[in-house]
Amino acid sequence: MTIPTDIPTADFHDKRIALCNWPPRVEDLGVPVPETHGLTLDHETDGLPGWDTEEAVAIVNDLNGKAFARTDFKSAYDLHEGSYINAADPEAIDFTLSILISDQAMMQMPLGTQVYLREFLDLDWNHYARNTLHPEVRVFVRDGDVVCYHPRLEWEQDEAAGVVYSDQAENIIDDLWDDDIRPHAEAVAAEFEEDGIGYSVDFVITTDYDYYLTDMAVDALYERDGQYQNISAPPGDCAHDYENQI
Numbered sequence: 231m232t233i234p235t236d237i238p239t240a241d242f243h244d245k246r247i248a249l250c251n252w253p254p255r256v257e258d259l260g261v262p263v264p265e266t267h268g269l270t271l272d273h274e275t276d277g278l279p280g281w282d283t284e285e286a287v288a289i290v291n292d293l294n295g296k297a298f299a300r301t302d303f304k305s306a307y308d309l310h311e312g313s314y315i316n317a318a319d320p321e322a323i324d325f326t327l328s329i330l331i332s333d334q335a336m337m338q339m340p341l342g343t344q345v346y347l348r349e350f351l352d353l354d355w356n357h358y359a360r361n362t363l364h365p366e367v368r369v370f371v372r373d374g375d376v377v378c379y380h381p382r383l384e385w386e387q388d389e390a391a392g393v394v395y396s397d398q399a400e401n402i403i404d405d406l407w408d409d410d411i412r413p414h415a416e417a418v419a420a421e422f423e424e425d426g427i428g429y430s431v432d433f434v435i436t437t438d439y440d441y442y443l444t445d446m447a448v449d450a451l452y453e454r455d456g457q458y459q460n461i462s463a464p465p466g467d468c469a470h471d472y473e474n475q476i
Contacts, residue, residue, distance in 0.1 A: 233458060237472050238427050238450040242461055243340050246425065247447045248302035250342065259417045262442045264351060265293060268344035271331075278331050279341060283320050286327065289347045290318040296350035299330050302342045306330045315347070351444075352437045355399055365399035365435040367411060370449055370462070370470055371419035372428035376412065377470050402439055411441055418443070430462030451476075 233239060245251060249266070256263055267289045271279040290297045297315040298305070306312025312329035315322065327345060334341060356363035366382040381403045383396040403411075411433050418431050428449035433441050451458040451472050464471045 233451065233476060237475060238448070239458070240427070240448045240450040240452060240461060242452045242454075243303060244448050244450075244461075246427070247461075248342065249300065249346055250302055250344065252422075252446050255421055256418060256443055256446075259414070259421055261414045261418060262440070264298070264349040264442050264444060266346050266348045267292070268346055269327075270344055271341060273341075273343075278328075278335055281327060281345065283324055286323045286347065287318050287320055290315055290323060293347065293349055297347040298350050299326055299345060299347055301330065301334050301339060301345055303339050304334060304337075306333045307337075308333070314350075351434065351442060353434055355437055363396060363399065365396075365403065367403055367407070367433045367435070367441075368462070368464070369411070369415040369418075369431040369433065370428060370464065370468075371415060371422065371431060372449060372470075374420050374423035376415050376419055377428075378464070378468060379407065379412075379415070380465050380468065399435060402435055406435070406439075406441055414443065418446075430464075 240246075250268070253263055253266060269281050269286055269289060271281055273279045295318050299313050299315055300306070306329060308329065312326060312333050315326050330345065331341065353364040355365060363383065367379055368382055369379040370377050381400050383399055415431055415433075418429070422429055430447050430449050431443060432445040434444050435441050447462045449462045449472075450460075452461050458473070458476060460471065460473055466474075468474075
């Protein structure tokens, strides 16, 4: 398949996506981001990399006894076992990190030199139902401008509570967009214009109605088995969806 020259392509593991690269630039803009600490991985071991458990415990204590763990490119497939750390307990931390590392290795994700322990944000607006709801806004920035934004409100259709909470979350997103989230998205757009490629920028909404920028990815297509897909998936009806242009 031939891709038009005006549509950017990139590798799914493009280094610009890595958590070690973009947060410092975002923090300098005054954009709210979760407190994040790197935990060095020891690659001089047999098998999967190791880490300093005492250092990990100290970090979790600094983060008020809870943390969210991820690598440069991804959180765990099973968030509850491989990303959520609920106590500064050595055995619990080692268990969670071992699930995260093995999970990423199985998916052939680059592990890099660190894993990251981040401030734990309460994002579940649907505590009392079987399915969770984590309100998020995905903003697309290109050429120094915000081109579109999309609330991401995933919930099960059979959950009555999901309807109530998703409507409430969408209203909060609408209230926050013009005066709060959009100015920060515009600052990010201006800062990253020099990279010569667009980005998706994810803001999450906590149950306290605070918002944080938690993730960024290059806005481009990547190739897999001869097919091109979005790295940053916009909704299918988005006028700026590169997949719709090929």
